[in-house]
Amino acid sequence: MPPTSPASAGAQVAAADVAALAAGAAIFGTGGGGAVHTAQVVAEQVLLENGPVPLVTVDELGPDDLVMLMSGIGAPTVGIEMLSSRHQIDLLVREAQAAAGRPITALMAAEIGGSNGVSPVGWASRLGLKLLDADGMGRAFPSAAMVSMNVAGLPCDFAILSDVVGNVSVIKTIDLHWLERHARALTVASGSICLGAHYPMTAETARGAVVEGTVSAAIRVGHALLSASxxxxxxxxxxxxxxxxxxxxxxxxxxxxxxxxxxxxxxxxxxxxxxxxxxxxxxxxxxxxxxxxxxxxxxxxxxxxxxxxxxxxxxxxxxxxxxxxxxxxxxxxxxxxxxxxxxxxxxxxxxxxxxxxxxxxxxx
Amino acid sequence: MPPTSPASAGAQVAAADVAALAAGAAIFGTGGGGAVHTAQVVAEQVLLENGPVPLVTVDELGPDDLVMLMSGIGAPTVGIEMLSSRHQIDLLVREAQAAAGRPITALMAAEIGGSNGVSPVGWASRLGLKLLDADGMGRAFPSAAMVSMNVAGLPCDFAILSDVVGNVSVIKTIDLHWLERHARALTVASGSICLGAHYPMTAETARGAVVEGTVSAAIRVGHALLSASxxxxxxxxxxxxxxxxxxxxxxxxxxxxxxxxxxxxxxxxxxxxxxxxxxxxxxxxxxxxxxxxxxxxxxxxxxxxxxxxxxxxxxxxxxxxxxxxxxxxxxxxxxxxxxxxxxxxxxxxxxxxxxxxxxxxxxx
The missing domain is CATH 2.40.390.10 (CV3147-like)
Structure with missing residues (x-):
């Protein structure tokens, strides 16, 4: 399969691209155990069912677009269960939209490295949303505070956490260190696994604050890895x-x-x-x-x-x-x-x- | 001083009633260490500064009234600091009103027993709100799930937690056991002390779901205690x-x-x-x-x-x-x-x- 081109209009991620995305995401971040493969299997299945996801650049975002990061939080080995809960995803998005006061139109990976670089494709496909060809690290880092938006001085207005039980929380913290602290505490209280959405961004606030082109880069790297002699x-x-x-x-x-x-x-x-x-x-x-x-x-x-x-x-x-x-x-x-x-x-x-x-x- | 009458229109709690309220609240709940006295001192001061608080019955609530429980969560000995943070209270109420979509007009004690039976008077005075002559227990219990509204089958739509740092969370859980679990986790993450608001109620939902007359009862009991031979x-x-x-x-x-x-x-x-x-x-x-x-x-x-x-x-x-x-x-x-x-x-x-x-x- 040909790699998805980074900046071309009409780009998308199809089920056939997910293996390359996962292989590339694994190169970009190696801290996540075996979760990348799990994320790949789930995302492939979702894309086969729901169709490909539009992959858009920051320049392609319009004034009505609202991007949020979406990620799995907690023990990665439990992650597969999490992905299969439609209710949990819906709850997360509903609360996020209520907190933002407008619809979310696109998702972005918090980090392109590891499973959190792969799962957003499946979530976007399920929710009928676009995926931003960008992430918050250009790699993987162990702390939520180590994101490009934080470097750029962009505050995180709120974060949402939902769990498989049906609990959901909206967290507004004074900085990302407190966000991580509170999100971890809630995740442990929820049985060590949560879905999270945070960092609502518009085209304007995302520009210069995110690491662009990383989804397509991961697919290219994965493709090179899987097809080269x-x-x-x-x-x-x-x-x-x-x-x-x-x-x-x-x-x-x-x-x-x-x-x-x-x-x-x-x-x-x-x-x-x-x-x-x-x-x-x-x-x-x-x-x-x-x-x-x-x-x-x-x-x-x-x-x-x-x-x-x-x-x-x-x-x-x-x-x-x-x-x-x-x-x-x-x-x-x-x-x-x-x-x-x-x-x-x-x-x-x-x-x-x-x-x-x-x-x-x-x-x- | 004469005890505040329970059901009379125009009833209020003044600074001069707080000592009796505190003595009565201490009779109704004995699990809270020395926090009742602290709550008394703070509430007296606030009422001296801001004036008395209207004490209303459920029957006196109108269609535009929205009641919420407000309480301190965590280590009671740290509570005195908490009460002095105006920012923390404002943050709590702002988020509660945003989550409810309408203004809060009255506070209610979660439990009449102990410091949480006394502090709401001070909070209501600070915020210019009415105090409902009722609580959720008619005494004190160690669990948030042990409230009369839960007995009555009234769900808690959401809870808000704010801390002295300036972090605030909105928690929506499937039941009160999960609420307690999540609220405790967040409270520990916040340094073991938080302010909480939960159980938004209208006149209609509060009727039959709260234990009525307990603020005035605590004041009467306290008055008897302090003045009888x-x-x-x-x-x-x-x-x-x-x-x-x-x-x-x-x-x-x-x-x-x-x-x-x-x-x-x-x-x-x-x-x-x-x-x-x-x-x-x-x-x-x-x-x-x-x-x-x-x-x-x-x-x-x-x-x-x-x-x-x-x-x-x-x-x-x-x-x-x-x-x-x-x-x-x-x-x-x-x-x-x-x-x-x-x-x-x-x-x-x-x-x-x-x-x-x-x-x-x-x-x-």
Missing amino acids: EPVAAVAAELGGSILLTGKITDLDRRTEDGFARGSVTIAGTGADRGRLQRLELQNENLVVLEDGEVLASVPDNVTVIDAETGQAITTEMLRYGQRVAVLAWACDPIWRTPRGLELAGPQAFGYDLTYVPFKETTR | EPVAAVAAELGGSILLTGKITDLDRRTEDGFARGSVTIAGTGADRGRLQRLELQNENLVVLEDGEVLASVPDNVTVIDAETGQAITTEMLRYGQRVAVLAWACDPIWRTPRGLELAGPQAFGYDLTYVPFKETTR
Whole structure:
């Protein structure tokens, strides 16, 4: 299947694009366990039933459009149940529209990385809404405050949470840290899984505040991965990124702390990279790559460990001793390289005492 | 000062009535620690500044009236801070009115017992609203689901929570158990103290669903307590209740479990009651009185341990070995003696394997 073009009018995401979207979303975010595949299966089914979803750019939004982020919150393994509750989705949208005082016309992914980059396609199809070719991160981050709209200074007017039982809440917090705190508390009280909608935006407020083109980018990356004869190289080329090392996982120190997968992975180079050693620091996502004490790439730039043969992303939870992998790195969206972007999601925001150096193509 | 008359048109609660209201509210509910006195001090101050509050009956409500319950949620010792935040109250009311789609015109206490029976007077005065001469329990109960409106089958359309930080939430749950669960989760996330508004009611829905006359009753009881030469007898007479025993606390087994003060108190009779022994079972409130294996009174009927001299209520937290006390019991509102009332708040709802026998005046 041909990849969906990013900016072309009349673009849409069809059931046949979902596998590529999921493969690409998995490259963009590796913190979500096995939820991407679940989201793919559900979204494919919904799109087969309800038809494709119009994929629109910010420029294509009109004055009557209202975009909201929609996402799953909580334990990803329970996510499949959540998606099948039509009542829960309807409740969420009804309350969101009541709070906004106008109809929602388009959905946007909070983060393109992982299952939350895939599920919005299915939700949009179910609800007959458009999908914005954009997201709030251009990748995946572990905190709701680490979104481009927050970098741009756009406040989140309200958030809605609905659960499978039929409870729904409207949360208005003074900032996104409080939003996350309250949303997590409600999610735990609801049995650890909720559907959320937040950040109502118009064409005007979305412009410059969202990371554009990421849905179509994920589909292109996924397509490259699934169809190329050399998937690792093809994915790196599609992202304008680099393979920092090809090798074997020789050490793995990973623990779950405060609901985060934290730790480090050591990869010993093989083949042309024999003799080299890299260490990755991870907190849900892969955040820093070190070699000989030098930082080769760090958050907010992207680092994903992919299978050395298939190019498929390996989630941080699925990393195993002995796996043959390639370390893929590419530049983040420019918004994350601004002072406010680095304050929110630079190395120091994750507790690393290092100065951010923008990742560039190396010549090796 | 004369007690406020219950049903008379033009009735109001003035600053001079607050001490009596607080003393009475303390008799009606003993689970709230020292918060009643705090609520009294704050409400007196507000009424001195803003003037008295009109006290109205359900019959005096018109078609444009909208009543809501307003209460403090969480750690009562932090409550004093909460009351002083004008912003928090305004936020609460603004969201409540937006959710209801019309102005709130009157407040009602969720429970007349304890601080939540006193604070609404101050809130009503601040907001320029009427106070309904009624509450949702006619006493105090530890669960939000144990309200007369729930017995009457009236659903709670929504609840609002606001915190001192400036966060506010609208919660719509399928029942009051879920409401309590979600409200507690949000309250903990907000630092263990919130202001809440819930159960929007019209004159029509409130009629028969609320326990009427309880604000004026609490003021009358408090007045009797504060002005009579024999306060213990005066309070019992005002409530149409009985003193089950006068004696001394000889044993106290009390522990905090799941945020509840649970345990039992043994009281040995003195004077005319010498040789008798009663045991009280408590879960925040005093729930069951036993003597020689016989139940003398039990929830939902009212049991309060009062000071044998002053007649002042002793909260379950303040019970101490050696205290000279009287055990006061009186009948609950008839709504609690219905099958649905007993299902929600009868002995078995609190885990006691005993059949409810309505408390009557004894001849002893």
